[in-house]
Amino acid sequence: MQKRRRLRSPSPTYNLDNDDDSYEPYIPVAQRRQEKLAKLSTLGVNANKNRAKEHPEELDEQEDALEEEEMRREIVRKERTLLMEAQEVHLKKAAEDSKKSAGEKAEEADAEILEAIKSRRKLASDMELARGITYTESLKTRHDIWRPPKYIRERSEAQHHALRGKFHILVEGDDIPPPIEHFVDMKIPEAILEYLKSKRIVTPTPIQLQGIPTAFSGRDIIGIAFTGSGKTLAFCLPLIMLALEEESKLPFVRGEGPVGIILCPSRELANQTYENVVTWCAALAKDGKYPPLNSLLCMGGISMSDQSHVMSKGLHIVVATPGRLIDMLEKKKFTLDSCKYLCMDEADRMIDLGFEEDVRNIMSFFKHQRQTLLFSATMPRKIQEFARESLIKPVLVNVGRAGAANLDVLQVVEYVKQEAKMVYLLECLQKTPPPVIIFSENKNEVDDIQEYLLLKGVEAVAIHGSKTQEERQYAIKSFKSGAKDVMVASGVASKGLDFSEIQHVIIFSMPKEIEDYVHQIGRTGRSGKTGIATTFVNMNTPEQTLLDLKYLLMEAGQKVPPFLSSIDDPRAAQGVSSKGCPVCGGLGHGISNCPKLEDAQRRQMASHRATDDGGGY
Known part of the structure; x- marks a missing residue:
């Protein structure tokens, strides 16, 4: 058998005549050692220099020892596992935690949860986010022309501060516009002033006193004020004036507009706001001095073709709920190309998990x-x-604590057994003359209460989310007109709806979230009037909700019944300060056990499960 010849790699060729300087010359060992000694001497080790010269073998031994030590450390580092490092970190953290109080631990835990649920993206258009567009100055509009009267501009900041203090107005921000005590000094048209006088609105409320001048100045606003304080006028009037200015410059034609949008979380609130806008615009155009302004109501449950006459003239103001507005924009019924004003009523709901x-x-x-x-x-x-x-x-305008109850409402909390609620309800209706609103969190319970009251001869209507739009509109219209004495409602009627004559609100079932309670009792005691809110609680009411209610009553200076006073706050024993939950504003709990956050997470998990299940066959 013939052996195969092994192939060898070709021998390297050397160019001995190459003059290229890229090759390193050979340096003898003795010379390299001398260079090392020179480096040692420059580092300040002159004391060992002579010894190294006399005993060069010792230098080699030292270098070998250093190399061995470095190799040993490298082996130890490689053998060290992530589990060992994690255990050390855990032990270190445990040692640090042992030095902290229970209150400090609870506050740190709340801070971690709050950081985890923070929204990652700010509210901006996709184009602005994609291009990294950031605005640093307020919008340049007609507001540059508007300015307060000279005598107000000449006041010192101390005088402005004193006026805000008089009306318990808290403000935050840079270059805050001055508060104005009289509508006439805000340079509002005479026609609107006359209409306001006819409705016995003579002087601005605290939120209007600071909010309207701020909006007229073109500034972004975060406005917080208790229910029934006149927030609607504070954000509608600046939009009406802006639309009037744009129309006066050049009349709008079909396809143009809107100038501004007001977003509302519910149909009832959108309809009410729209009616106010139409009324104020009609009062403005009544004497013929000012051009008419076109307003559009854009919400579910109504036919948009019924308002085609408005859209054929050009739009100035749109009042909308989010779902229907998106539908109209996607169908290009109108655009926001020239829109300069965006207001969100009940804004905490608008940018919360439900509508964000x-x-x-x-x-x-x-x-x-x-x-x-x-x-x-x-x-x-x-x-x-x-x-x-x-x-x-932005300018933050805050009248009282955010989430605090209206001080014009007398809050009465009564312990009523579940089976006795219906009977006791009839007794409570005798406290004040009609109209009265009764709130319940359960839709079926709303219908049961209405049926019971009708059987007892009480003129009652019901409203909740499962009712048709016609039924809901009929209920509100008949209740407002006085044709019906009692309205039984779910939470849909608690946000922003204005029933000015209501003296009594009965909360048949206490809502889990204290925010909803604040909105519900706020249906009475509006526009400076007083009212009564009677709330039924019993063993079915969660203790945490009762604790929130207890702190809210204490804050408002209301009578706290003995069964509420006996409820102890577990955080007080831990030394945790009662700053209030940053998610819902409740004073009786922290973010770690917030019912609103728990409900939001539950809904989110349900939606994820529905998405996952929908992928199969």
Whole structure:
């Protein structure tokens, strides 16, 4: 068998005549050692220099020892596992935690949860986020022309501060516009002033006193004030004046507009706001001095074709709920290309987990910078911080604590067994003359209460989310007109609806979230009037909710019944300060056991499960 010849790699060729300087010359060992000694001497080790010269073998031994030590350390580092490092970190953290009080631990845990649920993206259009567009100055509009009267501008900051203190107004921000005590000094048209006088609105409320001048100045606003304090006028009037200015410059034609949008979380609130806007615009155009302004109501449950006459003339103002507005924008019934004003009523709900994606979708239709106003009676710290990041040099106008109850409402909390509620309800209706609102969290219970009252001869209507739009509109219209004495409602009627003559609100079932309670009792005691709120509680009411209610009563200076006083706050024993939950504003719990956050997480998990299940066959 013939052996195969092994192939060898070719021998290297050497060019001995190459003059290239890229090769390193050979340095003898003795010379290299001398260079090492020179380096040692420059580092300040002259004491060992002579010894190294006399005993060069010792230098080699030292170098070998250093190399062995470095190799040993490297082996130890490789043998060290991640588990060992994690155990050391855990032990170190445990040692640090042992030095902290229970209160400090609880506050740190709350801070970690709050950081985890913070929104990652600010409220801006997709174009602005993609291009990294950031606005640093307030919107330049007609507001540059508007300014307060000279005598107000000449007041010192101390005088402005004293006036705000008189009306318990708290403000935060840079270059805050001055408060104005009289409507006439706000330079509002005489026609609107006359209409306000006819409705016995003579002087601005605290939120209007600071909020309207701030909005007229073109600034972004976070407006917080208790229910029934006149927030609607504070954000509608600046939009009406802006639309009037634009129409006066050049009349709008079909396809143009709107100038501004007011977003509302419910149909009832959108309809009520729309009616106010139409009324004020009609009063403005009544004497013929000012051009008519066109307003559009954009919400589910109504036919938009019925308002085609409005859209054929050009739009100035749109009052909308998020879902229907998105539908109209996607169908290009109108655009937001020239929209300069965006207001969200009940803003904490609008940018909360329920509507946040819808709001972001709406923001994507804006093409230019806009003035943004957020108003609500309850705005927890989480929403305030998120709003500050999203707005441009915002001014925070706060009348009282965000989420505090209206001080004009007498709050009566009574312990009533579940089986005795219906009978006791008839007794409570005798406290005041009609109209009266009864709130329940359960839709079926709303219908049961209405049926019971009708059987007892009480003229009652019911409203909840499962009713048709016609039924809901009939209930509100008949109740407002006085044709019906009692309205039984779920939470849908608690946000922003204005029933000025109501003296009594009965909360048949206490809501889990204290925010909802604040909104519900706020249906009475509006516009400076007083009212009564009677709340039924029993063993079915969660203790945490009762604790929130207890602190709310104490804050408002109301009588706390003995069964509420006996409830102890577990955080007090730990030394945790009662700053209130940053998610819902409740004073009786922290973020770690917030019912609103738990409910939001439960809904989110349910939606994820539905998405996962929908993928199969």
